[in-house]
Amino acid sequence: xxxxxxxxxxxxxxxxxFQRQDNAYTVQQAIEDALFTLTGEKIxxxxxSRTDTGVHAREFVLSFDIKNAIPCEGIVxxxxxxxxxxxxxxxxxxxxxxxxxxxxxxxxxxxxLIHNSRGKNPFxxxxxxxxxxxxxxxxxxxxxxxxxGTHDFKSFCCADCDKENTTRTxxxxxxxxxxxxxxxxxxxxxxxxxxxxxxxGTLLYVNEGKLTPEDIPHLFEVRDxxxxxxxxxxxxxxxxxxxx
Amino acid sequence: xxxxxxxxxxxxxxxxxFQRQDNAYTVQQAIEDALFTLTGEKIxxxxxSRTDTGVHAREFVLSFDIKNAIPCEGIVxxxxxxxxxxxxxxxxxxxxxxxxxxxxxxxxxxxxLIHNSRGKNPFxxxxxxxxxxxxxxxxxxxxxxxxxGTHDFKSFCCADCDKENTTRTxxxxxxxxxxxxxxxxxxxxxxxxxxxxxxxGTLLYVNEGKLTPEDIPHLFEVRDxxxxxxxxxxxxxxxxxxxx
Numbered sequence: 001x002x003x004x005x006x007x008x009x010x011x012x013x014x015x016x017x018f019q020r021q022d023n024a025y026t027v028q029q030a031i032e033d034a035l036f037t038l039t040g041e042k043i044x045x046x047x048x049s050r051t052d053t054g055v056h057a058r059e060f061v062l063s064f065d066i067k068n069a070i071p072c073e074g075i076v077x078x079x080x081x082x083x084x085x086x087x088x089x090x091x092x093x094x095x096x097x098x099x100x101x102x103x104x105x106x107x108x109x110x111x112x113l114i115h116n117s118r119g120k121n122p123f124x125x126x127x128x129x130x131x132x133x134x135x136x137x138x139x140x141x142x143x144x145x146x147x148x149g150t151h152d153f154k155s156f157c158c159a160d161c162d163k164e165n166t167t168r169t170x171x172x173x174x175x176x177x178x179x180x181x182x183x184x185x186x187x188x189x190x191x192x193x194x195x196x197x198x199x200x201g202t203l204l205y206v207n208e209g210k211l212t213p214e215d216i217p218h219l220f221e222v223r224d225x226x227x228x229x230x231x232x233x234x235x236x237x238x239x240x241x242x243x244x
Numbered sequence: 245x246x247x248x249x250x251x252x253x254x255x256x257x258x259x260x261x262f263q264r265q266d267n268a269y270t271v272q273q274a275i276e277d278a279l280f281t282l283t284g285e286k287i288x289x290x291x292x293s294r295t296d297t298g299v300h301a302r303e304f305v306l307s308f309d310i311k312n313a314i315p316c317e318g319i320v321x322x323x324x325x326x327x328x329x330x331x332x333x334x335x336x337x338x339x340x341x342x343x344x345x346x347x348x349x350x351x352x353x354x355x356x357l358i359h360n361s362r363g364k365n366p367f368x369x370x371x372x373x374x375x376x377x378x379x380x381x382x383x384x385x386x387x388x389x390x391x392x393g394t395h396d397f398k399s400f401c402c403a404d405c406d407k408e409n410t411t412r413t414x415x416x417x418x419x420x421x422x423x424x425x426x427x428x429x430x431x432x433x434x435x436x437x438x439x440x441x442x443x444x445g446t447l448l449y450v451n452e453g454k455l456t457p458e459d460i461p462h463l464f465e466v467r468d469x470x471x472x473x474x475x476x477x478x479x480x481x482x483x484x485x486x487x488x
Contacts, residue, residue: 009366010366011366011367011369056367080364085364085366085369085370086366086369087366088363088364088365088366090363119332119334120324120329120332121332122253122254122255122329122330122331122332123253123255123300123371125255125329125330126329127367
């Protein structure tokens with residue numbers, strides 16, 4: 001038995017997230033189906049994270065066991081033929097037999113794309129969130145810096161989140177504009193459910209004057225989801241990098 | 245009754261082309277449905293061209309009649325709310341009552357995107373045709389120039405095309421590379437069915453050494469579809485501009 005570490009990427013528009021579900025087609029299912037076609041083995045893969053419906057991944061790490069002796073580059077080539085066109089395998093390597101894509105993960109970087117335009121662009125509707133009001137990216141950058149460090153992110157996770165420990169360490173949080181696209185990038189040692197989408201929604205509250213950058217430290221203290229911004233939609237979210 | 249000239253754009257991935265069909269959802273249907281929701285009028289639109297399943301349009305001109313007094317900018321705003329996210333109205337104006345989007349059209353520009361890479365990119369699979377062999381864009385440009393001028397394009401249209409007159413005038417035909425993307429742009433006074441996709445397939449034949457640039461004038465003479473290149477797939481094709 002060989003333990004494999006694979007790096008995939010996908011456009012999540014057509015999938016009900018990564019994680020296998022009984023009633024909906026997911027990225028995990030597509031990958032396990034393709035592995036079965038390729039090897040004849042019923043392989044169960046472990047993903048580095050769950051991603052929601054419509055969320056994308058530029059780098060998504062998987063671990064799984066395989067009996068077949070097919071070389072790693074053969075797995076990449078074979079999987080790219082078997083998988084649907086919106087999922088790809090970027091690389092594959094044999095790893096330590098105790099490597100686990102989720103448990104060994106030391107951190108991740110997410111990116112959120114905001115199409116800052118009054119004009120509807122049919123070519124990016126499933127790749128970015130359109131926001132029509134002018135965005136002051138310098139003001140957002142000032143607010144973004146307040147998230148860096150070790151904080152209690154209870155106000156920035158889904159209200160029914162039942163995690164006991166809601167403290168996370170954000171390594172960096174930046175806001176950058178390229179033409180009419182705003183890129184928010186956040187890297188941290190871990191993320192709570194909807195954390196990136198609520199942080200981005202909170203940055204947009206700052207843009208709209210509903211909050212100031214100085215209010216953010218207070219949000220860590222109150223531990224109250226209703227005080228932070230809205231959860232922005234999934235199509236702008238990309239899992240960018242995974243650290244081990 | 246007001247005659248309206250409207251400019252739309254769309255990602256054609258989800259549609260069975262522009263033209264209304266009995267058994268399949270098309271861009272025309274989506275636009276007419278949205279116009280009905282907006283105005284309560286059963287409006288039949290005329291499009292500047294048919295586009296095939298999966299083909300995109302950055303600029304697609306429509307003409308239609310409307311009784312409703314809604315101002316033109318209200319049509320644009322209203323349609324952008326009513327239409328699915330992959331179709332947009334860019335502009336709208338009242339025009340002469342005899343204007344017809346197809347009959348008055350004096351020419352068009354198409355663009356074909358080739359993703360020249362061995363790597364699978366899940367984010368552009370429905371927006372470009374992936375071609376793995378290295379492309380010599382300078383050689384293709386030499387071949388592309390042979391298409392410019394007035395020629396009989398019988399060899400470059402679908403074999404069952406029943407048009408009597410297969411002579412068209414190509415104003416320009418260029419090949420340009422930006423990183424791993426090749427852009428083929430063709431403008432002409434008119435296009436036969438599949439003409440752009442067969443011209444691009446012929447350019448790729450030149451890339452593969454199956455034809456030389458010097459063979460192209462001969463292809464105009466033989467009037468034989470089997471002598472030209474393959475019809476490349478639809479997802480790389482964009483209607484770029486429409487001339488009146």
